[in-house]
Amino acid sequence: MSKDYPIPAGFLERETEIKKSRFIARVYPVSDRDEVREHVARAHQEFPDARHVCWAYQIGRPGSAAEAAMNDDGEPSGTAGKxxxxVIQHKDMGDVLVIVIRYFGGIKLGAGGLVRAYAGAAESVLSEVGREVQQTRAQALLRFDFADEQPIRHWCENNEGVVEEIGYGSQVQATISLPEAGVDDFSAFCEARKLDYRFET
Known part of the structure; x- marks a missing residue:
């Protein structure tokens, strides 16, 4: 399903070093908990000798996420995942997972130092990753005469509409996807031409 809020445009990795500890931060776009599990499991496989693999994610619209979770993976409670x-929640971005892999460098950072280190690592990838917004789209099912096909295609070209399927019989049947913001304009266009249309719910 398309999204009308910012999500990460793709994968990004950044590394920082604090008092000889290495922090490898990764950001991923995710759409469900299964994807989160896969990415976390892969990080454990790729960095088997890392001391900690900590993470947090939120899925859904920023500010009212449908789901969010975090994991300290052995760090003192509240010093890594939280x-x-x-940082994720302050970035106005949805469907996002950040994993921070830590290699311990022998110098303890203390609770405050850990919080700053993990927040800084998350910030390093989230501030650099590209964003994309996929607008919410509506789907319309149409039946019309052959003479109406060209005007419909013309409307689509000028209004970000896409003819996804088309079939020819005694009448033409088509499925059209269009930005939700254009639904009223499209309805007015169809009614002016007396086209048989309905929107899929």
């Missing part, structure tokens, strides 16, 4: 999630 700071990562806090």
């Amino acid at each position: 700071p990562i999630l806090n």
